[in-house]
Amino acid sequence: MIGKDTSLTPEERQYLADTIETLETEVFVDGLGSDHFGALDDNEESQADWAEYVRRMGEADLTGIAVPESHGGPGGSFVETVLAEQAIGYAGTIVHACQVSLSQHIGQTMYQHGDEHIHEAYLRPILDGEVVVSQAYTEPSSGTDLPSIGTTAEQAGDEWILNGEKRFIDFAQYGDFYFLPARTSGDDGDREGISLFVVDADTDGIDIRDDMSDWHGFRGTGAAWMAFENVHVPDANLVGEAGGAWPYMNQELNLEHLTVARYCLGASQKALEVAADYTENREVNDRPISDYQAVNHEVAEMATKLDAAYMLNTRAARVLDEDGLSAGRMESAMAKWYGNDLAHEMADDCIQIMGGIATTDNYPIERTQRDVRAGRFLGGASEVMKSITQHYAYKTLTSDEFNPAYVGNELDEVPWRDAKASPPADDD
Structure with missing residues (x-):
């Protein structure tokens, strides 16, 4: 802030x-x-x-x-x-x-x-x-559409036999266990029938198919493409009810939306501080470039938007504290898409006002820009967050008393001023 x-x-x-x-x-x-x-x-x-x-x-x-x-x-x-x-x-x-x-x-x-x-x-x-800890949600053909996961788990006595693949899994090569969903009943695309398991990393049948750590940013987590072939998971490692994990995952994502946005904003705030120091001390035509309006207005915009993003995030977190993890879907979605899009915008703008030196590793700005880019899809893409927001926003913004008969006949009456008035007569 x-x-x-x-x-x-x-x-x-x-x-x-x-x-x-x-x-x-x-x-x-x-x-x-x-x-x-x-x-x-x-x-x-x-x-x-x-x-x-x-x-x-x-x-x-x-x-x-x-x-x-x-x-x-x-x-x-x-x-x-x-x-x-x-x-x-x-x-x-x-x-x-x-x-x-x-x-x-x-x-x-x-x-x-x-x-x-x-x-x-x-x-x-x-x-x-x-x-x-490693969380293994994303699959080769399933990411945003979590109900379409292809990984399955079939019960055999006091065990579950797990088969499937997971991709872009951070900490896959370092995790002591994997926290992952698998389909245990129902059909592809159903929200019912998904279960959550804890799978120890040293269990037989787990294979790292491809090292995926060389990302555009977000490096250092040992990310990988994983295969699970007849992996035996004790029934005791089922989290909650079999087939009932969908609401658990939604609740978890409500919090993840906020943590992902918040740490990207923290990184971008550091980038902004570095950029502000640099522009105060870098001179062009015997003047610090912070004196130039094109630069200082960028800093003003970033500072203002950053504060707005932090306050959106805090509001959503407070909703979770007051009403529980299943509450605040709209507030969390707002905070995530605005915060993550802004974090990337800020890091990029910091490079712009610093110029070429910011693209080198002499300053942390270049790494920050690459790192925060992932935040725009981690835990739910910005576009999905906007879809969640519009869904709840329409419920709040619209009124049952708005008379649709006036739409297209606004010269007869102002519909939002006198919503309870009789509709205009038909022309015929």
Whole structure:
């Protein structure tokens, strides 16, 4: 936030400041600093890097923030959750924030729908920073259309036999387990019949088909195309009811929409700060380029839009705190598409006002621009978010008392001024 954030309480503003300080002084140091950031971008990271990172985040109580203390969590709020994600994007990179984001929304799903086995075997290790998490939703022929997943699981006694493929799976090569949906009943495209499973990474039958880590941005997660061939999953690793996972996934996505947008905004805020410093000190014709209106108006626009995006995001997180994860579909969708589109726009504009130097690795702007591009489709594309928004917006904006008979006959009456009036007479 560039201006005063009246959407946050003083305690929440302090939480954000304290989290940034913790990250900068205790997490992104001693092997996980700037050299590590470079290694991630060059896809030269290691399992040990990610294991150490999640350990430090667990010690700092930054994993699964909204999981209650009774289940080993920090007992925080969803507002604190998004603030922490903002801080990670700001102080680290968005791939760091992505790993912790997985602990937030997967952690909530495990807490709300998992049994004691799921809580003890998987949720607590997430909260303690003992495991690297991987979420395997996307498939070669299914992404946005989640009900069309082709991965299947058939029950055989006290096990499920899993078969299928997953693609573009972050942390596939480093995850200690995979959190994934599979069809257990129903037909292709049905929302009913989808189940969620926790699959240990060392289970027989899991194969990395293709290393997909060389993305346009968002590097360092060991992303991959995976195949599951007759993978035996214990019945105890089913999360919630068999065939009933669709509402769980929708609830999870409600939170993921906010975390993805928030950490991309945090990264873009850092880019804006770097660009502002640069333009204050770079001179053209004996004047700092920040004196030129073409530059300073860009900064003004970015600062204003950034504040708006943060406030949209905080509002949506507060709705989740007040009404639960199934609430705020429109508010979360608004926050995601506006926030993620803006984050990419800001990073690109920062390159524009800095010029050629910003396209080099002398500054982090170039990496930020590549990284935040993925946010526009991660967890739901901007276009899908707009479709969700219009659906709920129409319900709020339209009135049953609007008389459709006036449409095309506006000279007879102003329909929105006197909606209850009798309709105009037919010409014939």
